[in-house]
Amino acid sequence: MGKVLRGRSGRRRGAPDTKGEILAAARQVFGERGYDGASVRAIAAAAGVDPALVHHYFGTKEKLFLAAMDIPFDPSAIAGAIMDDTSGAGIGERAIRTFLAVWGQPAGRAPILALLRSAMQNEAAARLLRQFVTRAILGRVLSIFEGVPNGALRAEAMVSHLIGLAIVRYVVKLEPIASVPDEDLVRLIAPVLQRYYDGAFEQD
Amino acid sequence: MGKVLRGRSGRRRGAPDTKGEILAAARQVFGERGYDGASVRAIAAAAGVDPALVHHYFGTKEKLFLAAMDIPFDPSAIAGAIMDDTSGAGIGERAIRTFLAVWGQPAGRAPILALLRSAMQNEAAARLLRQFVTRAILGRVLSIFEGVPNGALRAEAMVSHLIGLAIVRYVVKLEPIASVPDEDLVRLIAPVLQRYYDGAFEQD
DNA sequence: GGCGAAATTCATCATGTGATGAATAATGCG
DNA sequence: CGCATTATTCATCACATGATGAATTTCGCC
Numbered sequence: 001m002g003k004v005l006r007g008r009s010g011r012r013r014g015a016p017d018t019k020g021e022i023l024a025a026a027r028q029v030f031g032e033r034g035y036d037g038a039s040v041r042a043i044a045a046a047a048g049v050d051p052a053l054v055h056h057y058f059g060t061k062e063k064l065f066l067a068a069m070d071i072p073f074d075p076s077a078i079a080g081a082i083m084d085d086t087s088g089a090g091i092g093e094r095a096i097r098t099f100l101a102v103w104g105q106p107a108g109r110a111p112i113l114a115l116l117r118s119a120m121q122n123e124a125a126a127r128l129l130r131q132f133v134t135r136a137i138l139g140r141v142l143s144i145f146e147g148v149p150n151g152a153l154r155a156e157a158m159v160s161h162l163i164g165l166a167i168v169r170y171v172v173k174l175e176p177i178a179s180v181p182d183e184d185l186v187r188l189i190a191p192v193l194q195r196y197y198d199g200a201f202e203q204d
Numbered sequence: 205m206g207k208v209l210r211g212r213s214g215r216r217r218g219a220p221d222t223k224g225e226i227l228a229a230a231r232q233v234f235g236e237r238g239y240d241g242a243s244v245r246a247i248a249a250a251a252g253v254d255p256a257l258v259h260h261y262f263g264t265k266e267k268l269f270l271a272a273m274d275i276p277f278d279p280s281a282i283a284g285a286i287m288d289d290t291s292g293a294g295i296g297e298r299a300i301r302t303f304l305a306v307w308g309q310p311a312g313r314a315p316i317l318a319l320l321r322s323a324m325q326n327e328a329a330a331r332l333l334r335q336f337v338t339r340a341i342l343g344r345v346l347s348i349f350e351g352v353p354n355g356a357l358r359a360e361a362m363v364s365h366l367i368g369l370a371i372v373r374y375v376v377k378l379e380p381i382a383s384v385p386d387e388d389l390v391r392l393i394a395p396v397l398q399r400y401y402d403g404a405f406e407q408d
Numbered sequence: 409g410g411c412g413a414a415a416t417t418c419a420t421c422a423t424g425t426g427a428t429g430a431a432t433a434a435t436g437c438g
Numbered sequence: 439c440g441c442a443t444t445a446t447t448c449a450t451c452a453c454a455t456g457a458t459g460a461a462t463t464t465c466g467c468c
Contacts, residue, residue, distance in 0.1 A: 009446065009447040049446080050447050051447095056444095
């Protein structure tokens with residue numbers, strides 16, 4: 001039997017982007033188990049690296065989390081899709097389409113899932129999610145709801161539906177909603193979301 | 205100084221419903237931190253009891269959780285409120301009203317919050333929540349959606365919105381939706397939910 | 409009133425956690 | 439080449455966790 005493959009001390013050869021691999025592993029594991037549930041050891045294992053190296057690069061688990069949550073996804077892409085049209089017409093469909101595009105691929109949903117899962121177990125993470133939703137989502141969408149009566153409330157109601165959808169479809173995996181094709185969801189949900197915009201202008 | 209108040213070994217006097225107190229504490233702590241986050245020690249402390257007593261009564265943490273999730277709330281009360289009328293008319297308003305009634309008081313939301321939080325960190329709990337939603341909610345509401353095209357899907361879409369609302373309002377506490385009066389929420393959300401029923405009969 | 413059963417706590421174990429510091433190996437600048 | 443710097447692992451700490459078994463105190467039946 002030759003030498004043991006892993007376990008040799010000291011620097012490795014070449015110039016592997018170890019820090020990046022740790023970050024990627026962190027996003028995945030945080031996404032699967034949330035902040036408290038993800039152990040530094042598990043993240044290190046997923047990155048194929050000694051746990052101490054994680055601390056060497058990021059100092060503390062919390063800093064690693066913050067680093068992993070940074071640049072969660074391309075903000076301009078999302079904002080762009082939603083803001084394609086600054087009028088309220090079709091905002092329901094644009095919202096659900098953007099949502100499905102981001103959550104459809106694991107890489108896209110990992111950071112938000114991590115934030116969401118963590119927010120359920122950790123007040124600090126809840127604060128983080130709050131400010132993320134406020135800044136990254138509402139801050140942009142709100143311009144559409146600007147001048148709309150109860151605009152903020154209506155926008156948040158839309159967001160709350162999408163968060164619930166994320167949980168039911170991607171976490172709890174309730175059938176049939178977990179397996180239904182994207183297009184069916186768009187047809188089902190878009191007009192309902194749209195009502196949060198249109199409803200503002202109806203008589204009471 | 206007199207004797208120490210707590211810490212004396214052996215059976216206590218009187219006939220305190222200790223088992224019930226542990227269950228209540230379990231519901232609260234599980235509700236606050238989820239399954240993984242709630243330690244047996246924390247639950248015991250909340251019940252004013254030694255951790256070993258928890259194991260004495262319930263054997264294992266998992267069994268305690270199952271016991272705490274049992275009879276989470278009066279099923280007939282909820283089903284009754286939703287089923288008041290077996291027609292689809294007004295189902296949107298009845299759904300949000302029932303939701304607010306249950307989640308409005310801590311005792312009502314604790315068990316479901318516990319299930320929800322735990323489902324985000326624990327696959328086993330996710331399975332539990334899935335079957336709870338299926339049996340306790342959908343199983344009853346579905347009779348209204350019986351014969352409705354895509355009835356199950358529409359019912360689940362409604363539920364997903366309410367779950368998202370629960371998270372945004374009671375966990376993440378996003379403002380203004382976290383503080384808005386119940387009646388305002390009813391006015392805002394009821395007609396939107398209603399659309400999941402009415403929409404089934406519109407032309408495509 | 410005595411005695412078995414139940415209720416309650418204490419002491420303890422094995423395990424997993426985040427974190428730290430020292431040791432080893434490769435890199436790259438001079 | 440030589441040597442400081444960086445990347446990497448190992449050994450270890452202090453602490454929290456779920457769980458178990460023995461010891462202590464009260465209850466309730468006969």
